[in-house]
Each structure stands twice: as C-alpha cells, then as structure tokens.
Amino acid sequence: MAGKHSSAPDKPVRDKPVRGRAKSVRSGQEPPLSLERIVATAVELLDAQGLEGLTMRRLADRLGSGVMSLYWHVDNKEDVLDLALDSVLEYRGPSRTAGPQAWHEDVVHMLEDWRAGMLRHPWSALLLPRRTLGPNILGRLELLSRTLSGAGVADADLNVALWSLWNYVIGATVTRAGFGVSDDERTAAQQRLADQSERYPTIARSRLLLDNDWDGAFRQGLDTLLDGLATR
Amino acid sequence: MAGKHSSAPDKPVRDKPVRGRAKSVRSGQEPPLSLERIVATAVELLDAQGLEGLTMRRLADRLGSGVMSLYWHVDNKEDVLDLALDSVLEYRGPSRTAGPQAWHEDVVHMLEDWRAGMLRHPWSALLLPRRTLGPNILGRLELLSRTLSGAGVADADLNVALWSLWNYVIGATVTRAGFGVSDDERTAAQQRLADQSERYPTIARSRLLLDNDWDGAFRQGLDTLLDGLATR
DNA sequence: GCGACTAGTAGTACATTGTACGAGTCGATC
DNA sequence: GATCGACTCGTACAATGTACTACTAGTCGC
Structure with missing residues (x-):
C-alpha cells in the first residue's frame, strides 16, 4: 500500500489520473496504462x-x-x-414501462437483464459470492428497492422482498453458470445423472437437467415469487 | 491419472480400499492414510x-x-x-412431521437444514458454484423432489418448483456467506454503505445490512415462495 | 539552464503453490 | 528367495503473486 497515485495513506480514493503523457519510450504503439x-x-x-x-x-x-x-x-x-x-454489472437504463402493474414488468426486466448480463460473463457468477458490493451492484439494488417501494411494498417488508429476489437471481445465475456454458459439460452431467437414475428416480423422471429451458424456468419462478410478494 | 488404486483406466470407480495394513514405518503413531x-x-x-x-x-x-x-x-x-x-452436505434424516400441510413444514425443515449446514462451513457456499453435483447434493434434490411430488405438484411444474427453491436456498446461502462470518467484515460493509447513503437512499432507509435477522428473512421469503408455488 | 520532485514503468528476485517423476518400503503369493 | 502390487515420499520444476529497487521522462521553481 505504498506509493500510490492517491497519496493519502488511509483514504485510497480512486480518482482517475487524468493526465496526458503521450507516447513513452515504449515505441509509442500502445496507449498508456490506465x-x-x-x-x-x-x-x-x-x-x-x-x-x-x-x-x-x-x-x-x-x-x-x-x-x-x-x-x-x-x-x-x-x-x-x-x-x-x-x-x-453496470445497468443501462430501465426503460420504464407505463400502465398498471408496470412495476411487475419493470422488476422482471431488471432481474432478467441482471441474470443475462452475468451469464454473458460466466466468471462473474463464480466471483460474486466472495466479493463485496461494488457501486454497480448497489446501484442495481437501489433501483430494485425503489421500484418495489413505489409499488407499495411497506418498508417493513422491503428487506424480505429485496433479499428474496436477490437470492433468487443470484442462485439461478450461479447455478446456471456452474453447470457450464459449454454443452459438453452439461451433457456430461446429464449422463452421469442418467447412469444413476435408479438412485434418484424422481429427479430422473422430471428430467431435471435435460429440460434446458432455463430462461423459461427462471421467468416462471420469478413470476411466482413476485405474485407471492405482492399478496403480502 | 496413472497408477490408481482402481486400476481400470477409464472408469475410476471410487471404492474404498478396504485393506488392513497396520502401522507402517512412520513410528506407528498415525493411522494409515485413507x-x-x-x-x-x-x-x-x-x-x-x-x-x-x-x-x-x-x-x-x-x-x-x-x-x-x-x-x-x-x-x-x-x-x-x-x-x-x-x-x-450429507443430510441426516427428514424427521417427517405428520398432519395436513406437513409437506410445507417438511420442505422448510429440509431447506433450513441445508442452509444451516452450509453456513456451518462457509467455504462450502463459495465452492458450490463451481463444482458438479455430488451424491449428497443429488440426494437432497431427490428428497425435495419427492416431497413436492407427494404434495401434489404436477410433474410438469416440478422442475420450476425445484429450481425455484434450489435457487433461493443457494442464493441466500451464498450471499450470506459472502458477507463474511466475522462481524468485523459485516460492520465494515455496513459502514461503507452508510458513507454513501446519499447515493443509495432507499437501501439505506431499509437498513439492508443492519437488520441482521437473516434467519427470519430467509424463513419469510421461503414461506412466500412456497405459498406461491402451492397456489399454482 | 538546473536541480528537485512527481508520475509512471519495469526487471529481478523470492516465497508459495500444485504436481510429475521415480525411487523406496512392506506384506502377500508363488 | 523372487516377484508383484499397494502404498509412501523426497526431489524437482514450472507457474504464480508481488516486494524491492532502479530507471525514465516530464513539470515546476529558480
């Protein structure tokens, strides 16, 4: 934690080093580090x-x-x-929909976007658990929180609603990412499961992994959860 | 993948090497490796x-x-x-409760136990995302699946229900574990959040991290989700 | 012009890690 | 006693994160 561009030792404020220092010795090809x-x-x-x-x-x-x-x-x-x-995890615009029940659609959109964004970078799902909350994550939480609050969720219930949704999204994303983006891994897992179908008959019957309409399942579960939250 | 105790090169069946070979050269103190x-x-x-x-x-x-x-x-x-x-992740007995709506209690018990077990070993939550399904995980899924099925969930809806619950539990556990077991880390995170309360007013108001009744929140969210699933 | 200072770059070196390789030991079987 | 298979382990190596230190090039006050 020694010589840093922000010299204060206790407050490592991350301000961009806005400095032009054109082509260095490095043959001028690469732009400077930042x-x-x-x-x-x-x-x-x-x-x-x-x-x-x-x-x-x-x-x-x-x-x-x-x-x-x-x-x-x-x-x-x-x-x-x-x-x-x-x-x-940056969130680009909510594209607010209008009309009654708009918040339902808004929330779904936000969370689907969240999941989609993370799945586009599968390593992010693996990383999320052990990192602390960065500004963009907090931003998303804030937005979600505000939407729910606007939809009439009482402050007392807000935390439960927030955590429930968050948990659901994180769980879904982490799980999905964990099963591998590559089809190979997925089919391998399916195969392993099929091999032991006598030990896990119910799972085998429900074709747990074979049904790969993950997006649909995500949406359905989310709807269910939202319905439940709305009727509280 | 060379010389292994199971000599077949393609099928590395993991059977315990049931072999007595008492005290080796190692001064007889330690039991043999296994x-x-x-x-x-x-x-x-x-x-x-x-x-x-x-x-x-x-x-x-x-x-x-x-x-x-x-x-x-x-x-x-x-x-x-x-x-x-x-x-x-081994699951010790379900302790089936009787009576109507018993399945609801059963499921809650199973999932609370699941979460509690993982939080007792916080590293497990960080590990889960990147590992494949071991027998004990599958066993838990099977049991959950069977319970839901017995409760009248149609096969067509089983996957959605299963994934929703799984997602919720994993998300809750991973999140909770990620915020650190140590109170220090938690309060540090809280502090960081409080510092920026003007940027995230709604979150700050809801005392997102300050309210540390995680168990209660978990239970409430779970109830909501189950209610939603039951009324499908 | 000149020295001091700051911002930034980078080579060398080191401790720590996972694990390949090959040699060794011991009990059982022929 | 020779052989074999199960098991143990020391040595060695390549890869990694990063501390330390030296360097370069601009800027500023004189």
Whole structure:
C-alpha cells in the first residue's frame, strides 16, 4: 500500500489520473496504462480464458506492459477482480414501462437483464459470492428497492422482498453458470445423472437437467415469487 | 491419472480400499492414510483456515504424511475440494412431521437444514458454484423432489418448483456467506454503505445490512415462495 | 539552464503453490 | 528367495503473486 497515485495513506480514493503523457519510450504503439484499460482488458481475458486464465503476467502481456507496472494502478489481483466484476454489472437504463402493474414488468426486466448480463460473463457468477458490493451492484439494488417501494411494498417488508429476489437471481445465475456454458459439460452431467437414475428416480423422471429451458424456468419462478410478494 | 488404486483406466470407480495394513514405518503413531481421513482432515482445515488455507502441503502435514502420498488416494486438489464439499452436505434424516400441510413444514425443515449446514462451513457456499453435483447434493434434490411430488405438484411444474427453491436456498446461502462470518467484515460493509447513503437512499432507509435477522428473512421469503408455488 | 520532485514503468528476485517423476518400503503369493 | 502390487515420499520444476529497487521522462521553481 505504498506509493500510490492517491497519496493519502488511509483514504485510497480512486480518482482517475487524468493526465496526458503521450507516447513513452515504449515505441509509442500502445496507449498508456490506465485503470480503465486494465479493467477492460481483464474482462476480455476473463471472457476468453475464464477465471483461471487471468494472471497478472498474461494481463500485462495483453496490455503490452511490464507486470509490475500494473501494480501502480491496482493494489493487487483481488482488486482487479473486484473491478472487473463491478464493471460487468453496470445497468443501462430501465426503460420504464407505463400502465398498471408496470412495476411487475419493470422488476422482471431488471432481474432478467441482471441474470443475462452475468451469464454473458460466466466468471462473474463464480466471483460474486466472495466479493463485496461494488457501486454497480448497489446501484442495481437501489433501483430494485425503489421500484418495489413505489409499488407499495411497506418498508417493513422491503428487506424480505429485496433479499428474496436477490437470492433468487443470484442462485439461478450461479447455478446456471456452474453447470457450464459449454454443452459438453452439461451433457456430461446429464449422463452421469442418467447412469444413476435408479438412485434418484424422481429427479430422473422430471428430467431435471435435460429440460434446458432455463430462461423459461427462471421467468416462471420469478413470476411466482413476485405474485407471492405482492399478496403480502 | 496413472497408477490408481482402481486400476481400470477409464472408469475410476471410487471404492474404498478396504485393506488392513497396520502401522507402517512412520513410528506407528498415525493411522494409515485413507480417503476418509484425507477428506475429514481437509474439512477440518477448511473450517479452520478457509478456502485459501487449504494447501496440499498443509493437509499432508496435518495428516502426518508426505505431500505426494495424498496423490495416491486423490487425483488432484480439485478432487479434494469436491469430496470435502459433498461430505459436508450429507443430510441426516427428514424427521417427517405428520398432519395436513406437513409437506410445507417438511420442505422448510429440509431447506433450513441445508442452509444451516452450509453456513456451518462457509467455504462450502463459495465452492458450490463451481463444482458438479455430488451424491449428497443429488440426494437432497431427490428428497425435495419427492416431497413436492407427494404434495401434489404436477410433474410438469416440478422442475420450476425445484429450481425455484434450489435457487433461493443457494442464493441466500451464498450471499450470506459472502458477507463474511466475522462481524468485523459485516460492520465494515455496513459502514461503507452508510458513507454513501446519499447515493443509495432507499437501501439505506431499509437498513439492508443492519437488520441482521437473516434467519427470519430467509424463513419469510421461503414461506412466500412456497405459498406461491402451492397456489399454482 | 538546473536541480528537485512527481508520475509512471519495469526487471529481478523470492516465497508459495500444485504436481510429475521415480525411487523406496512392506506384506502377500508363488 | 523372487516377484508383484499397494502404498509412501523426497526431489524437482514450472507457474504464480508481488516486494524491492532502479530507471525514465516530464513539470515546476529558480
């Protein structure tokens, strides 16, 4: 935690180092390092190679810089992961629908977008559990919270509603991501399950994994949950 | 994947190597290595030191063996984690309640037990997303599935119900575990949130993190979800 | 012009990790 | 006694995160 661009030792405020310092010695090809570039490249790398694929060396390579240069912009690898995660969770506009029951649609849209966004970057689902709440996550929670509140959910019930929805979304996303994006993994899991169908007859009968209309199931469960919450 | 105790190269069936081979050269103190002992010790270590705390060397130390000896019983570290996770998720008896609406109580009991079990070993929640379904997890799903089916949920709706409940439990557990078991971490998060209360007014008002009746909130959300599912 | 300072880059070095390889030990069977 | 298979373990290596230190290039006051 030594020489950082924000020199105050206790308050590591993350303000962008708005500084033009054109082409350095590095033959002028690459633009200079910056937090944004680091995070964006980290996301690229994570998308391409998964969670294991991100190493500081590889990241530096892709940025055309030395490894240790990263550490001027970033505290450590955890930091990179935190930032990558939060950057992926940005929410672009709610596109408010009008009319009665609009809040129902609004909430569904927000949460489906949330899930979709995370599934687009499957590593994010694996990361979420162990990271703290970044600004974009909090932003999403705030928006959700406001929508529910506007829909008439009493303050006393707000937390339960919020957590229920959050839990549902996180659970669904994490689960889905855990079963692998690749069809290979999924079919392998299905096969393993089919092999033991005599031990788990009910599951086998319900074709738990074979039915891969995940999106539909997500939506249905969400509707159910929302209905339940609305009638409280 | 070379010399393993199950010699068939394609089917690595995990059968316990039931073999008595008393006190070896190792001064006769430690009992011989075995999968069970390895897994149990791994769980101990994980409980004590968390996910980062588990290294093959430390594990071997605790077992009083050489590091490489572990690799005769286990393919790799992933394997250890898989086994540790599943071992922690064993479900001891349902304690069937009688009477009408018994299934509701049964389900709540099963899921609360599930959550409680995982929170007793917080690393398990972090692990769950990236692991495949072990026998104990499947067993729990089977039981849940059977209970729901017995309660009259149609086969067509079974998957949605199952996933909804699963998602909810996993989400709640993962979230709770992610906020840290230690009060320090939690209060730190609360503080961070309070600092930015002007940006997230609704959340701040609802005292999202301050209200730490997690168990009650879990139960309430679960009831809501079950009600919704029952009225389908 | 000149020295001091700041922002930023990067090479080297090291401790820690998972695990491949191969040698060793012991009991049972021929 | 020779052989084999189950099991143990020391050595070695490559990969990783990062501390330390030295370097470069601009800016500012003189």
